Amino acid sequence: MKKLLKKIVQKAGYKISKIETKPALKSFHDKRNHFSTHEALRRSHKRNLIINTVIDVGASDGRWSKDCMNYYPKAAYFLVEAQNDHLEGLKHFEASHKNVSFILAAAGKENGTVYFNNAELFGGVASETPFDTNSIEVPVVSLDSEVAKRNLHPPFLLKLDTHGYEVPILEGSKKVISQANLIIIEAYNFNIEEKSLCFWELCSYMGNLGFRPLEVVDLMAREYDQAFWQMDIFFVKKDNPMFNYIQYR
Template sequence: MSDARLIEEAVAQAAAGDPGAALMLYESGCAAPLPAHADALYDLGRLALALERPAEALDFLDRALDCNPELSPAHVDRARVLNRLGRKRDAIQAMCRAVAIDPEAHAALNRLRWLLDEGQLRTPSALSRLAQRGVPVASVLDVGASDGQWSLAAQAIWPDARYHLIEAFDHWRSALERVCAAHPGFSHAIAAAGDREGEIWFHNDPDAPYGGAAFHGQPDKGWKVPQVTLAAEAERLGLKPPFLIKLDTHGFEVPILEGAEALLPQASLVVIEVYVFHVHPQALLFHEICAWMAERGFRSIDLSEPLWRPRDKALWQFDLFFVRTDRPEFAINSY
């Protein structure tokens, strides 16, 4: 069956709330005589998984692995299906098999870690812990929203909140339009966030759409995009506190937070993707971000999504969750 780019796009659209392309490809693949080729069967399994048909997905992935037992990505997705079906032990075994075949399969290693720690390092678990402790959220400002999946995860925790998704890379425009059309209370802006309204330089590798960063000076490669401030966006849309501000902005955090200075006293939660290394000269390291936030009345209380870089397995980045320093949790210093 396989046009890899077409399959990737269909799976991404299904994840963003528009399963039409995935369904069309899946039905056309099922209507024809079933292939005996591992990659084609794997594609059908991925599409079935994207369409929330785990039992069918498992069947296709098992057939793909019968054809090619060394197809590591099929073991990864098989583990995802098994975990979704409540078969955690089998899921861990499948993920271990994927890593045994390809020890450099970092996605598999991360998923295996999540399975072993029961998902405690994943964003939905961290958000759920915060909600259980009574952190209130009325409006979410999701900066670096990409395809909107982070806000959809947060919506499962705070279903009555208002969500505004800000993304500088036009690649994600159609995905965000679909998400916002499917979810009342969602809106989006194709723009960078910063410390002033206007324009700013932006660069993103089209082959790595989850990256990208804004720059005050012109980068070697880049283009200008609109720039907004979070305070102005909140006022324009009539967003109400308490605010959740989430930044996935690859080292451009301080200018964005400076543009949200008026909102920070009304923020209950700030989630920042932080780095252990200088990803570019403007970026603060994670401990510097902690100090910057402490000056504004916030302390870190949780983390999620740690990532280790491939070359030396050094911790590269993770998401830090900041709440106000007057939270009751900080009144207790014992374990």
């Protein structure tokens, strides 16, 4: 039947060809994707990276922390989120888990206030100067001050989903960083804000803090031209023994 159809179509001046389907986008939950946050966290747990407290900055309604609990269920979780629209979700998440606390604020170098662009519910970025549009003023806290006030115990997992505002947050987290076993940062291929770091600059910055990349996951292309846009980088301490083995097999 296929041959007959091809002959008929060819006589009419056309050609039959197979339609190529595009692969589906991978997500946190896609266990088939080796380079996903899901699989990287699973590997971190198998490598015995001990975590007593997870600090989730840019926590939205707690969904990332909820998924992280699959691998570190006994850790304490401290969530930092600047957007008030996530308040109800955070309250529900805290009420549902005894090991969760949160603060509605941005993280930064020191306690005070900062401007925040709240144009997108699951986006947003902080700035020392006001934005032209969608600019609100929110409290800002240093993570070191909050960890001391709340008596949160190391070793830490520090996760930043902060859209270019990483350096001020890291400057206010020196004690946290010194006691962290894992730092996960959403990194970009473009300088998306005036003082933001591209991913190679971020790797150099983290190198000066004593950390190096171990995993890169959840790569994403931008809609505008499909150029490489962002990824999440898993940083561990430079002196981690796994770096002593330099063979492929």
